[in-house]
Amino acid sequence: MNEWKEYQEKNKDRFLDELLSLLRIPSVSARSENKADMVRCAEEVKARLLEAGADKVEIFQTEGHPIVYGEKMVDPSKPTVLVYGHYDVQPADPLELWKSGPFEPTIVDGKIYARGACDDKGQFYMHVKALETMVKTNSLVTNIKFIIEGEEEVGSPNLAKFVTAHKDLLKADVILISDTSMISLENPSIDIGVRGLSYIEVEVTGPNRDLHSGTYGGAVANPITMLAKMIASCHDENNRITIPGFYDDVIEATEEERKLMAKAPFNEADYRLDLNIPETWGEKGFTTNERTGIRPTLELNGIWGGYTGEGAKTVLPSKAYAKISTRLVPNQSSEKITQKLLEYFRSIAPAGVTVKVEEHHGGEPYMTPIDSKAYQAASKAIQATFGKEPIPVRGGGSIPICALFEKELGTRIVFMGFGLDSDSLHSPNEKFNIENFYKGIETIPYFHLYFAEA
Amino acid sequence: MNEWKEYQEKNKDRFLDELLSLLRIPSVSARSENKADMVRCAEEVKARLLEAGADKVEIFQTEGHPIVYGEKMVDPSKPTVLVYGHYDVQPADPLELWKSGPFEPTIVDGKIYARGACDDKGQFYMHVKALETMVKTNSLVTNIKFIIEGEEEVGSPNLAKFVTAHKDLLKADVILISDTSMISLENPSIDIGVRGLSYIEVEVTGPNRDLHSGTYGGAVANPITMLAKMIASCHDENNRITIPGFYDDVIEATEEERKLMAKAPFNEADYRLDLNIPETWGEKGFTTNERTGIRPTLELNGIWGGYTGEGAKTVLPSKAYAKISTRLVPNQSSEKITQKLLEYFRSIAPAGVTVKVEEHHGGEPYMTPIDSKAYQAASKAIQATFGKEPIPVRGGGSIPICALFEKELGTRIVFMGFGLDSDSLHSPNEKFNIENFYKGIETIPYFHLYFAEA
Numbered sequence: 001m002n003e004w005k006e007y008q009e010k011n012k013d014r015f016l017d018e019l020l021s022l023l024r025i026p027s028v029s030a031r032s033e034n035k036a037d038m039v040r041c042a043e044e045v046k047a048r049l050l051e052a053g054a055d056k057v058e059i060f061q062t063e064g065h066p067i068v069y070g071e072k073m074v075d076p077s078k079p080t081v082l083v084y085g086h087y088d089v090q091p092a093d094p095l096e097l098w099k100s101g102p103f104e105p106t107i108v109d110g111k112i113y114a115r116g117a118c119d120d121k122g123q124f125y126m127h128v129k130a131l132e133t134m135v136k137t138n139s140l141v142t143n144i145k146f147i148i149e150g151e152e153e154v155g156s157p158n159l160a161k162f163v164t165a166h167k168d169l170l171k172a173d174v175i176l177i178s179d180t181s182m183i184s185l186e187n188p189s190i191d192i193g194v195r196g197l198s199y200i201e202v203e204v205t206g207p208n209r210d211l212h213s214g215t216y217g218g219a220v221a222n223p224i225t226m227l228a229k230m231i232a233s234c235h236d237e238n239n240r241i242t243i244p245g246f247y248d249d250v251i252e253a254t255e256e257e258r259k260l261m262a263k264a265p266f267n268e269a270d271y272r273l274d275l276n277i278p279e280t281w282g283e284k285g286f287t288t289n290e291r292t293g294i295r296p297t298l299e300l301n302g303i304w305g306g307y308t309g310e311g312a313k314t315v316l317p318s319k320a321y322a323k324i325s326t327r328l329v330p331n332q333s334s335e336k337i338t339q340k341l342l343e344y345f346r347s348i349a350p351a352g353v354t355v356k357v358e359e360h361h362g363g364e365p366y367m368t369p370i371d372s373k374a375y376q377a378a379s380k381a382i383q384a385t386f387g388k389e390p391i392p393v394r395g396g397g398s399i400p401i402c403a404l405f406e407k408e409l410g411t412r413i414v415f416m417g418f419g420l421d422s423d424s425l426h427s428p429n430e431k432f433n434i435e436n437f438y439k440g441i442e443t444i445p446y447f448h449l450y451f452a453e454a
Numbered sequence: 455m456n457e458w459k460e461y462q463e464k465n466k467d468r469f470l471d472e473l474l475s476l477l478r479i480p481s482v483s484a485r486s487e488n489k490a491d492m493v494r495c496a497e498e499v500k501a502r503l504l505e506a507g508a509d510k511v512e513i514f515q516t517e518g519h520p521i522v523y524g525e526k527m528v529d530p531s532k533p534t535v536l537v538y539g540h541y542d543v544q545p546a547d548p549l550e551l552w553k554s555g556p557f558e559p560t561i562v563d564g565k566i567y568a569r570g571a572c573d574d575k576g577q578f579y580m581h582v583k584a585l586e587t588m589v590k591t592n593s594l595v596t597n598i599k600f601i602i603e604g605e606e607e608v609g610s611p612n613l614a615k616f617v618t619a620h621k622d623l624l625k626a627d628v629i630l631i632s633d634t635s636m637i638s639l640e641n642p643s644i645d646i647g648v649r650g651l652s653y654i655e656v657e658v659t660g661p662n663r664d665l666h667s668g669t670y671g672g673a674v675a676n677p678i679t680m681l682a683k684m685i686a687s688c689h690d691e692n693n694r695i696t697i698p699g700f701y702d703d704v705i706e707a708t709e710e711e712r713k714l715m716a717k718a719p720f721n722e723a724d725y726r727l728d729l730n731i732p733e734t735w736g737e738k739g740f741t742t743n744e745r746t747g748i749r750p751t752l753e754l755n756g757i758w759g760g761y762t763g764e765g766a767k768t769v770l771p772s773k774a775y776a777k778i779s780t781r782l783v784p785n786q787s788s789e790k791i792t793q794k795l796l797e798y799f800r801s802i803a804p805a806g807v808t809v810k811v812e813e814h815h816g817g818e819p820y821m822t823p824i825d826s827k828a829y830q831a832a833s834k835a836i837q838a839t840f841g842k843e844p845i846p847v848r849g850g851g852s853i854p855i856c857a858l859f860e861k862e863l864g865t866r867i868v869f870m871g872f873g874l875d876s877d878s879l880h881s882p883n884e885k886f887n888i889e890n891f892y893k894g895i896e897t898i899p900y901f902h903l904y905f906a907e908a
Binding site: 029030031032090091093094097153154155181195197199201206207208209210211212213214215216217218219220221222224225227228229231232233234235275276277278279280281282283288291292295296297299300301302303304305306307308309310311312313314315316317320321322323325327351352353354360361395396397398421424425426427428429 | 483484485486544545547548551607608609635649651653655660661662663664665666667668669670671672673674675676678679681682683685686687688689729730731732733734735736737742745746749750751753754755756757758759760761762763764765766767768769770771774775776777779781805806807808814815849850851852875878879880881882883
């Protein structure tokens with residue numbers, strides 16, 4: 001469709017400026033101090049949806065951050081596409097590692113550096129601009145609904161209730177999500193699975209106050225040492241997770257699927273070089289792509305306790321903490337695994353300390369069938385603009401709400417991610433290539449076209 | 455000596471006010487931002503020494519923080535007592551756990567709460583007021599020298615050079631230090647040993663940037679997990695330290711000494727209750743007092759890495775750090791143990807990460823013979839004011855400079871500590887009982903009297 005391309009070419013600078021404006025709002029859902037920014041961001045999303053041609057946009061309040069709903073209905077007999085995205089972002093720290101302010105988007109070498117550039121402001125905004133393209137060129141052949149939430153990065157605690165309460169409003173034939181990545185612009189790919197998530201926090205308390213490590217050291221259990229022992233026990237010598245029953249419900253990938261995965265372009269030496277690691281690590285018997293795609297994992301996300309400042313302080317601290325998360329694969333249940341994690345950490349609490357464990361958010365794993373109408377439409381759309389059939393891959397990340405969408409709405413999900421693994425999601429200097437942003441806006445209208453035709 | 459007591463009684467409010475003034479200066483030697491405070495504190499110490507009757511006081515610059523030297527010479531034929539103390543303090547954090555500002559000394563129930571109240575401003579200042587008492591009552595029978603340094607809490611890196619360069623100036627018959635504790639005012643005790651110290655910092659680097667734990671988790675070694683494994687390996691199942699050769703040079707305490715130690719009043723239930731711990735911990739085969747007195751130990755002083763803020767962040771961090779110190783007993787060498795620690799951590803570095811280890815300050819263990827003239831004078835002084843013979847004990851703390859003093863100056867050291875183990879040294883809400891402060895000022899002149907007589 002030359003009309004689309006022409007319209008986008010003429011407006012591309014404005015598209016970018018609008019995204020930069022969104023990126024300037026520090027919409028960190030995990031931090032209570034950003035509550036007002038969340039509201040401001042939701043309002044900006046609403047305004048942009050209206051400008052893009054949505055004919056009904058509403059902000060729904062929740063017990064947490066607001067949800068933005070928008071729609072453009074063309075014909076009740078046409079299929080309806082529900083676009084899901086999120087305007088909230090991960091916390092930006094460690095701030096000192098950012099080369100430019102996380103909320104002062106900076107363009108270097110064709111890349112936008114900002115928290116949320118790729119995850120997920122840059123990606124959901126492609127859909128807003130795709131809507132605009134189709135509306136302004138009178139070529140929209142599907143009904144489009146948008147649900148842009150503000151709590152994805154904290155496990156979407158209020159979205160479930162909203163979805164359940166608004167089943168009619170959210171009725172659709174497919175849910176389209178751009179919150180994943182592709183291998184590269186040269187090797188486009190489509191994520192057919194996301195992993196589930198369980199996340200816990202462990203607090204180990206030794207003495208009731210920080211102690212002098214000379215006066216008390218050696219006679220009082222040190223909470224850091226005890227926490228380290230607990231963490232060290234979570235993986236065995238083959239880097240398999242030792243939590244009892246952890247692998248019980250895992251559906252193992254077939255040999256066929258593993259063979260297909262092995263065909264995706266991947267260079268281990270480049271991977272090590274990019275991360276500057278002496279060697280890769282992981283569960284014995286699996287390749288790097290298998291470890292992040294088809295295997296469940298357990299990662300330490302944070303640890304702290306005692307003196308962490310400059311120089312030396314001889315303290316035996318009162319407390320030590322860790323944040324720990326697991327990624328789950330199909331058929332594992334986030335709730336069951338969270339229970340197993342809580343039980344495990346309580347059961348291995350060493351004598352001499354008190355261990356408190358609590359859960360953060362979780363989410364279920366999800367898989368898209370390759371033979372579905374939606375996957376085929378996505379695949380054809382990518383072929384139309386990339387000139388190449390995309391490779392189906394299983395991504396390592398999690399989108400907690402997927403399983404719920406399917407359960408409550410009975411609607412299949414398809415992922416069309418235009419980010420790259422190297423976009424530093426959740427890390428300092430998160431980026432999104434401007435080329436990927438434009439390529440996404442170019443590709444999405446084809447999805448609607450092919451999905452309506454199918 | 456009723457004259458002493460009378461003079462002290464008349465001036466006790468001023469003595470206290472002067473100490474409070476010293477405590478208001480945030481003389482944290484480890485923090486570069488307190489450099490000017492260190493200078494101000496040294497100047498205040500100088501002024502107080504002059505007022506107390508010292509006839510020569512000088513501030514010596516070093517490559518780090520200044521050293522205050524003072525003296526009051528009465529007669530070259532009389533014995534000379536060198537008082538060592540330090541005006542620097544430990545960092546005050548975690549600040550949020552202080553009930554009042556660490557540098558806004560607050561008196562509650564007869565206790566002074568402030569960083570440095572006991573360690574060591576409150577204790578060295580007793581000597582300044584004891585000097586004043588003897589000078590003003592014309593009863594000083596020894597020569598007194600003071601060396602009050604500003605780097606004890608960071609391992610006295612510049613004091614060694616100063617001592618070596620000023621052997622004549624520092625010539626003395628005994629070195630008297632109040633930087634330890636006693637069991638209680640009812641059960642006075644004298645420390646006959648301090649432990650040595652080795653202190654290292656470990657930095658574990660995984661990938662070159664923080665990663666998304668979903669995209670990379672399970673395929674890249676997590677520096678927190680690797681650090682936890684390293685820490686967990688430092689103690690075996692009997693809580694003995696596993697560093698190869700760690701115990702090689704330890705001179706085991708004799709059965710006789712252990713029997714004597716067991717006689718010191720100690721109630722394990724009270725100890726647990728005071729610290730609110732379910733049970734004590736430590737090296738198998740030793741009692742709590744033995745573990746902190748005659749055994750070397752290894753403690754985690756701090757750990758940090760990844761996301762440590764509110765809520766959940768799914769990051770696989772680039773780096774994790776730990777601060778680790780060991781306490782050493784007679785015949786262990788700080789330098790040798792530091793080397794063993796560095797080698798150990800380098801040797802167990804897990805594949806997939808890079809481990810960097812560096813040393814902070816260290817110090818040698820030290821023992822005072824009970825049959826020495828100085829110990830006997832200290833014991834008699836305490837009997838004179840407490841009405842009870844003090845119990846000799848081996849303290850768990852470290853005073854890095856002791857071994858050097860003896861080596862360079864050939865002078866024996868005696869400890870007369872008036873703090874309590876429960877004074878929260880190095881912790882939030884450090885305190886010093888006003889009664890202990892006054893009792894110290896009352897007792898010290900007797901030491902000079904008996905030492906001159908002996």
